Amino acid sequence: MSKSAKSFARKPAPDIAFDFSSGFGRGGITKALQNTYKKRLRLSLERVRREVANGELGFWKLPAVYGDKATLAPVRQAAKNLRSRFDNLVIIGIGGSALGARMLKDALAHPYHNELPDSKRKGMRLYLLENNDPAHFNALMSHLDLKRTVFNVVSKSGSTAETASQFILVRDILKRRFPDTWAQHLLFTTDPEKGILNKLAATDGIQTLDVPSDVGGRFSVLSPVGLLPALALGVDASKLLAGAEHMAQRCLSDSIADNPALAGALLHIIADQQLGRNMVVAFPYADGLKAWTEWFCQLWAESLGKAVDESGGEVHTGTTPIKTLGAIDQHSQMQLYMEGPDDKVFMFIRNESFGKPLAFPPKSRIPEALQYFAGHSMQELLLAEQTASRFALNEQKRMTYQVTLPKLDADTLGQLVFWAEAMTVFAGYLYGVNPFDQPGVELGKQFAYGLMGRAGFESFSRRIRGE
């Protein structure tokens, strides 16, 4: 990994910083409590290190693998081709196949990217067909100029119902509209061997990109699943990967002080198991990180919410992630956070720089009652609010910690993404559960297949009908 990492010419690192002091200190996690997790913590770290060394953790390899120019080249080339021939990129995907693209767009593209005229827009317009909501599907399809639109179907198996159902409709529309060239309006991102999309691609001459077989959906944003849309949007994918790789190195350290993924995992499991905090509030103060919280919520919930541990014992683990956005939710959720039950851990994410700080006008140009703003900037206000919110929660003995970004760009976002992934895996190992599976979603799927009359699922439809 270190060899490939060299291919990045990384500038002096604008490291993201972590402050766990008010969790481990005043937040209630005593040294004695920490010590009771000492052995489990050591074993978890050893396991991660061993699995990383053996190349067994698929997602951990991604920053180095795609950081290699030769490996990234076909993705770059695919994005370049799309950009030269189309204006609109529509991702057909759901969950881990869509949330990463959404996060990257929110954090790194212009907030009104899709609305900008061509002259001001840096890359393709990006749309998502996630939910199989007929009203949304109809609206998007009638809105887009299909001649200028390419659809990227993202699914490892190709059989995810929401994705497959929208794909067959899109395919049918394209075939009728463009009888000779319809296949060029499609691009598949899928497992290189398994699944139904490869065969279709071969038959119909549709281009494909790979999701490595050993990487699951919610850990796949640093593979072509996220990199293709990133490049289509004009995002610097190399910087994203460099930031992630830098964090991957930090997360192998055996010192809690130097390893923010290990420290975070320890804080979360103690808060849950010993102190009754069954929720984690992802609380960034930056509009651009709103979709990051959605991405994180999948990662955390689906990885740690497990009925049985790795030895088969019934455990029902997992804390519930809550999407929150500062300062907006000071006017929505803060009342509950301050005065309600003490059942949450607060993960503040602070962005230190927003580009232009946006100075307020001088006193003479502000109505009298609001002149206290003069001499300050909007950035200063937002940062003051973040500091104040955390301080106020700490004063109520609520457990908080803080991640600080020197600024929000591809590099720091890469760090933030990889930190969350590594912390989630450490937490899984501390809980003793498998963070990479999702057996609990099968039952609902089977009932739905039964209701849809799919062959082989008749017993489920009978069960749901009470027969």
Next chain:
Amino acid sequence: MSKSAKSFARKPAPDIAFDFSSGFGRGGITKALQNTYKKRLRLSLERVRREVANGELGFWKLPAVYGDKATLAPVRQAAKNLRSRFDNLVIIGIGGSALGARMLKDALAHPYHNELPDSKRKGMRLYLLENNDPAHFNALMSHLDLKRTVFNVVSKSGSTAETASQFILVRDILKRRFPDTWAQHLLFTTDPEKGILNKLAATDGIQTLDVPSDVGGRFSVLSPVGLLPALALGVDASKLLAGAEHMAQRCLSDSIADNPALAGALLHIIADQQLGRNMVVAFPYADGLKAWTEWFCQLWAESLGKAVDESGGEVHTGTTPIKTLGAIDQHSQMQLYMEGPDDKVFMFIRNESFGKPLAFPPKSRIPEALQYFAGHSMQELLLAEQTASRFALNEQKRMTYQVTLPKLDADTLGQLVFWAEAMTVFAGYLYGVNPFDQPGVELGKQFAYGLMGRAGFESFSRRIRGE
């Protein structure tokens, strides 16, 4: 109220329907458990009825008050004026001053409303300046054609920091850009008497609309706070109010079976206090209701998350609302919901009709592996998934209930909104807390003012600096 209600010529009601059976039945709420709340329930209902009869519940009056043509007329006229002179409406507001507008746009406008060309767009483009995020502010201001833009500042007091800070910047930009006509680019929605905006409006000749003094932000969507943007968007405000008024009547019934607000409140309080469920998952299956969950989350969290009860006793009440969207979150949160701790109540919202059901192509036009979709529609699939998810959760003994909309339109949305408001108030009275205040947000504000150097808040900045 009944007199004004007559001014609506309401068609045979497409009532939204409620199914609490798997909460009160298999969900664990026994008849005996219900009986222990009998007295509190009766007192809460009597209190609401008395307060409604005496006109003491400001928000309860809104559907009837604005349902009256004469009262709504100035709001209609204001919207008409804006529509004739501008293309873009920007709401400057946060929390209850913005979430209602966002909800109405998401549910009732085209999903790509702002992107549509004039010929296809039914009303004004609607943007929101909620968060004081400098990157977003800059991006929006440089994106819009200010000549064609009007800013609606929504704040009862006018001094909310996020709103005030963006307002003074916008005002300054407008004054320099349009020295003679800048005031016409502003519209204030504010308290008719208190607050700083009225004085400014009088001085500068800025038009104002009222937020009734006895209606708090999170209960204000059916006042001009929500009605002005609704009308600007081309939404049928009368239908919205008619649906709400219809629900207001239902929510005065003394029978649990006929009063879905009372039934819901009872279910929630028992689930929390007796069965350890400290979260409520708002789980609609319709893209258009995504922002409804954000609006609901404020309503629920800020109304019920209280440190002390009405007698001053320390209680720390409130369950935490969770935004979820089906089918998307089946691929994100469902694993945790199915297998993690049993600590949630699931509020499913089912939309029975999406307009076009969107039939899948016949078998001959679908790749072989996916032909089970043939003969079905996308709507059928989404509804099957909703049924299946709820059934699967019920099988795991998780507590669910369901609200069913015959379709999603202004009328049913009005019903859904008022139901949630009434249920929240009943829940507050059952908890014994004041659902209309928010004392817990003050401390954070004071710290922020201190950090910003505002006169009178010096002690807070000293405290935060550890002096």
